Amino acid sequence: FKKGPGLSPEFWEGWEAALIEVDVGVRQAVELTERVKARAEEERVDATAVSELFRAELLKMLQPLPGEETSETPVPPIVTMIVGVNGSGKTTAAAKLARYRQKRGEKVILAACDTFRAAAIEQLGIWAERLGVEMVSQKYGADAAAVAFDAYSAARSRGADRLIIDTAGRLHTRSNLMEELKKIARALGKTEPSAPHEVLLSLDAVVGQNGLLQARSFLEAVGLTGVILNKLDGTARGGIVLAVREELGIPVRFVGIGEGSDDLAEFDPAAFVDALLN
Amino acid sequence: NLTKKFQEVFKNVRGMGKLTEKNLSRALREVNLALLEADVNYRVVKKIVEETKEQALGRKVLASVNPGQQFVRLIHDRLVETMTHPDAGVKLDGSPAVIILAGLQGSGKTTTAAKLAGWARRQRPDCRPLLVAADVRRPAAAGQLKTMGEKAGVETYADGGNSPLTIVTDAVNYARSKDFNPVIVDTAGRLHIDPELMEELKSLKSSLNPREVLLVLDAMTGQDAVRTAVEFDRRVGIDGAILTKLDGDARGGAALSFRAVTGKPVKLAGVGERIDDLQVFDPARIVSRILG
Numbered sequence: 001f002k003k004g005p006g007l008s009p010e011f012w013e014g015w016e017a018a019l020i021e022v023d024v025g026v027r028q029a030v031e032l033t034e035r036v037k038a039r040a041e042e043e044r045v046d047a048t049a050v051s052e053l054f055r056a057e058l059l060k061m062l063q064p065l066p067g068e069e070t071s072e073t074p075v076p077p078i079v080t081m082i083v084g085v086n087g088s089g090k091t092t093a094a095a096k097l098a099r100y101r102q103k104r105g106e107k108v109i110l111a112a113c114d115t116f117r118a119a120a121i122e123q124l125g126i127w128a129e130r131l132g133v134e135m136v137s138q139k140y141g142a143d144a145a146a147v148a149f150d151a152y153s154a155a156r157s158r159g160a161d162r163l164i165i166d167t168a169g170r171l172h173t174r175s176n177l178m179e180e181l182k183k184i185a186r187a188l189g190k191t192e193p194s195a196p197h198e199v200l201l202s203l204d205a206v207v208g209q210n211g212l213l214q215a216r217s218f219l220e221a222v223g224l225t226g227v228i229l230n231k232l233d234g235t236a237r238g239g240i241v242l243a244v245r246e247e248l249g250i251p252v253r254f255v256g257i258g259e260g261s262d263d264l265a266e267f268d269p270a271a272f273v274d275a276l277l278n
Numbered sequence: 279n280l281t282k283k284f285q286e287v288f289k290n291v292r293g294m295g296k297l298t299e300k301n302l303s304r305a306l307r308e309v310n311l312a313l314l315e316a317d318v319n320y321r322v323v324k325k326i327v328e329e330t331k332e333q334a335l336g337r338k339v340l341a342s343v344n345p346g347q348q349f350v351r352l353i354h355d356r357l358v359e360t361m362t363h364p365d366a367g368v369k370l371d372g373s374p375a376v377i378i379l380a381g382l383q384g385s386g387k388t389t390t391a392a393k394l395a396g397w398a399r400r401q402r403p404d405c406r407p408l409l410v411a412a413d414v415r416r417p418a419a420a421g422q423l424k425t426m427g428e429k430a431g432v433e434t435y436a437d438g439g440n441s442p443l444t445i446v447t448d449a450v451n452y453a454r455s456k457d458f459n460p461v462i463v464d465t466a467g468r469l470h471i472d473p474e475l476m477e478e479l480k481s482l483k484s485s486l487n488p489r490e491v492l493l494v495l496d497a498m499t500g501q502d503a504v505r506t507a508v509e510f511d512r513r514v515g516i517d518g519a520i521l522t523k524l525d526g527d528a529r530g531g532a533a534l535s536f537r538a539v540t541g542k543p544v545k546l547a548g549v550g551e552r553i554d555d556l557q558v559f560d561p562a563r564i565v566s567r568i569l570g
């Protein structure tokens with residue numbers, strides 16, 4: 001069997017490099033390239049068709065698995081908790097999600113469960129005010145779990161469709177802070193066993209391999225139903241979400257593409273893959 | 279870890295004579311892998327591996343009792359040399375010295391500005407730093423800086439209604455009249471591909487003639503760190519970086535990428551959310567971390 005002119009080792013190395021440079025990670029880049037190389041040699045394709053093979057393989061990795069799109073409708077309010085490391089875009093994402101639901105005619109309440117960082121409550125409060133959405137908060141130093149508990153009762157009694165909970169940024173290596181997060185989730189579960197219904201990991205698109213470690217820790221601590229990939233309007237492509245999907249089974253639900261409350265889009269695997277490959 | 283991996287690679291070399299092309303290439307592949315997994319940029323890694331290869335072949339470095347350890351030593355020292363810079367201190371002298379902090383959204387500028395003010399006071403107990411809230415975009419940014427500034431016992435200059443340029447110009451005049459030094463400017467997070475905001479930063483620099491323009495860079499940044507570094511340096515000109523969130527478990531390859539593509543030093547390290555969590559950057563520590 002004679003290899004085509006375009007399929008030299010340098011050619012495949014170029015593909016590996018391209019994947020690594022969008023933070024796919026070495027292991028994933030090598031595996032994916034091996035897979036495509038095998039297909040290319042089997043199907044005897046040339047260089048131009050290889051791009052399509054990569055596209056297909058990447059799309060396959062991002063497709064929802066069977067049984068993943070269960071749409072059980074819990075008793076309102078549907079509770080969404082946003083978690084993640086410092087500065088990843090949680091507070092802004094909470095506002096964007098509130099806006100997203102609001103545009104669909106839902107009544108949303110925001111909970112300011114970052115009771116630690118300077119001006120965190122003011123920051124969310126300004127967003128709430130801009131959106132005309134209620135916010136439940138207490139003072140700095142209050143127990144975040146208690147605020148979550150109160151917020152649920154308030155959302156329930158006020159007939160809200162959604163409760164969106166912003167939490168403090170925390171490095172996943174801080175076990176005491178991860179315990180606090182578990183406590184918040186437990187408090188919600190006490191008021192409503194099915195809550196929180198959504199736990200979204202906020203990931204910064206510029207994050208490298210540490211993103212996978214973050215996902216692992218947050219998954220282990222409170223469970224994750226999805227990822228919000230923020231700051232995709234920059235030059236970073238967020239390739240780490242492939243590993244998060246592949247190794248942990250967590251899908252990307254939304255992408256953040258700017259700093260305004262409308263800068264949120266539902267995750268579109270095809271568009272994401274196109275951006276990755278370009 | 280890398281030392282163990284090298285012991286594996288070289289365990290057939292009985293420490294006599296020169297290393298072979300074969301086990302050297304295996305060792306270099308391990309270095310390549312370690313650096314990429316540590317988020318060092320692909321092209322920076324390629325260059326490092328090439329240079330290491332030349333050095334190893336040219337040096338007969340492995341004619342020793344423990345070639346694996348020797349090899350790690352070679353890489354380690356080489357990288358520490360790269361990360362070290364003769365001028366890595368933060369300049370605090372001026373009347374006043376203006377220090378501008380810039381960087382991507384969420385990298386840690388506001389927190390670092392306040393920490394830097396506290397740090398300046400520790401370095402020169404007689405100086406009185408002034409923080410300037412020049413981020414007029416982010417909700418409650420001024421409040422955040424002010425609160426953090428209070429933790430450092432430092433005053434914050436804020437002015438709700440004006441442009442960043444007006445705010446900082448007024449702040450510097452105020453500082454001069456009241457003998458504040460240094461003046462530490464917190465700016466809005468911005469994308470290096472945002473022409474308007476990069477232009478704003480550039481004009482801020484040209485009208486203030488700052489002592490330092492420092493890029494605040496998140497330690498968990500991946501491959502894109504080179505783009506950010508190059509663009510900020512090319513469009514605005516930076517004097518160095520402050521690497522934040524080093525208290526996590528990110529390997530910190532972005533530091534090496536930054537240094538390799540800009541030639542500028544990493545000056546300080548953010549190691550936590552508290553006001554005291556700022557340290558002088560340690561090249562040896564980051565190299566050990568990157569090499570895993």
Ligand SMILES: Nc1nc2c(ncn2[C@@H]2O[C@H](COP(=O)(O)OP(=O)(O)OP(=O)(O)O)[C@@H](O)[C@H]2O)c(=O)[nH]1
Binds near residue numbers: 084092120232256
């Ligand atoms: N360009 C861009 N900026 C974003 C995006 N999402 C958030 N940001 C910005 O990122 C910065 C940090 O956002 P926050 O919402 O405060 O992040 P956080 O995770 O809540 O931060 P902590 O609570 O301090 O951990 C702000 O300047 C936001 O405007 C996005 O999708 N694109």
Ligand SMILES: Nc1nc2c(ncn2[C@@H]2O[C@H](COP(=O)(O)OP(=O)(O)OP(=O)(O)O)[C@@H](O)[C@H]2O)c(=O)[nH]1
Binds near residue numbers: 087390413
């Ligand atoms: N663990 C840790 N957290 C940090 C460090 N530096 C900053 N942070 C946190 O990171 C988050 C973002 O910090 P900010 O100072 O708001 O970042 P910023 O660059 O000013 O953000 P924008 O103004 O929105 O661009 C906050 O939660 C900080 O407490 C650090 O060294 N370690």
Ligand SMILES: [Mg+2]
Binds near residue numbers: 090091092114168169
């Ligand atoms: Mg927040």
Ligand SMILES: [Mg+2]
Binds near residue numbers: 387388464
């Ligand atoms: Mg800020």
